Amino acid sequence: MALLRKINHVLLLLLLLMLCLLLHNTLLRASTRPKLSDHWKNLGSAPQAPAVRVSEVDNVIPVIICASEERMGGTMATINSIHSNTDANVFFYIVTFRDAVKLTRQYIEKTKLRGIRYKILEFNPMVLRGKVKPDSSRPELLHPLNFVRFYIPLLDINHKRVIYLDDDVIVQGDIKELYNMKLKPGHAAAFATDCDLPSTHEMVRSIGMQTTYMGFLDYRKQEVRDLGINPRDCSFNPGVFVADLSEWKKQKITKQLERWMEENFRQNIYSSAMAGGVATPPMLIVFHDKYTTLDPLWHVRHLGWSPDARYSESFLQEARLLHWNGPFKPWNYPAVHLDLWERWFIPDPSERFSLVRPDSES
DSSP states (O other), rough: OOHHHHHHHHHHHHHHHHHHHHHHHHHHHHHHHHOOGGGGGGBBBBBOOOOEEEOOGGOOEEEEEEOGGGGHHHHHHEEEEEEETTTTOEEEEEEEOGHHHHHHHHHTTTTTTGGGGGEEOOOOGGGGGGTTTOOSSSSGHHOOOOOOOGGGGOOOOOSSSSEEEOOOOOOSOOHHHHTOOOOOOOOOOOEEHHHHHHHHHHHHHHHHHHOOOGGTTTTHHHHHHHOOOOTBBOOOOOOOOOEHHHHHHHHHHHHHHOOOHHHHHOSSOOOOOOTTTTTTTHHHHHTOOEEEEGGGGGBBBBSSOOSOOOOHHHHHHHHHEEEOOOOOOOSSSSOOHHHHHHTOOOOOTTTTTTTOOTTTOO
């Protein structure tokens, strides 16, 4: 009996030891297992000196803007126009690729922009795999940075509300006015509708710009017809918007946008051959009848759709924000209203970015 008790005691000790080992391994796996957010780490911040972390407590106005190497001068002109026309505490989140981080920082630190508050964020284009296919009609619309706006809540930022701006924008008003606008309850974003401003109607007609969903979605496809969206409904432009990130996350906007990107990858329900390329249609679908309307003077558009069609100078002086959406960018030539853009342009200290003008050789 004594021997039996001794054997049972040893077996019990062995059992306890095994349980301890199992518990240890379980805890070890839990601590090293990739978190759901690890997939997005490459959307995080580039190396900063010193480290930067801001939030609502800092009472800042967060502005997100992309900076591609080939359009860097546009980004810096946008930033300069914002910084020069407000006394608010603006914080710029500049999203770019790893290869352009050094150029971005140099453009800021070696020019009059050195006093701005900013953080450079790297965007990993691999998140777009299986969601965007090559299209030769307007390849610039397929640039990965065009899709940063889909992933704003996954960037390394900590704000309840943000402003997103394209890099072909000039801000003439006080950005604080745009930031403080009221969003309707349950709305995750505010956009400017394409049917909102009588002063632009003549311009829109003269250049054949699309202003309805018919110009962006392929209504021959059953998937589009099943949405129940009237093709004559007014579209909106997602190059300028104010976003409520709490609502964005609550409504899983990014997941919805990705779903339509993947659907288009399979079914071609829209393409860059249509008016808005491939970045606008998912936004039009997801936000249909679910967005607050911006003051139209805070997004005067279509300046880049024609090298000839112009707005009146008096109207442009009233505008708070100008957008050269379209193929004729103000850093290239030909383009219209160049004086309004060049007022904010800052030459690239590295001389990699230069303006294209009639008397230049570039």
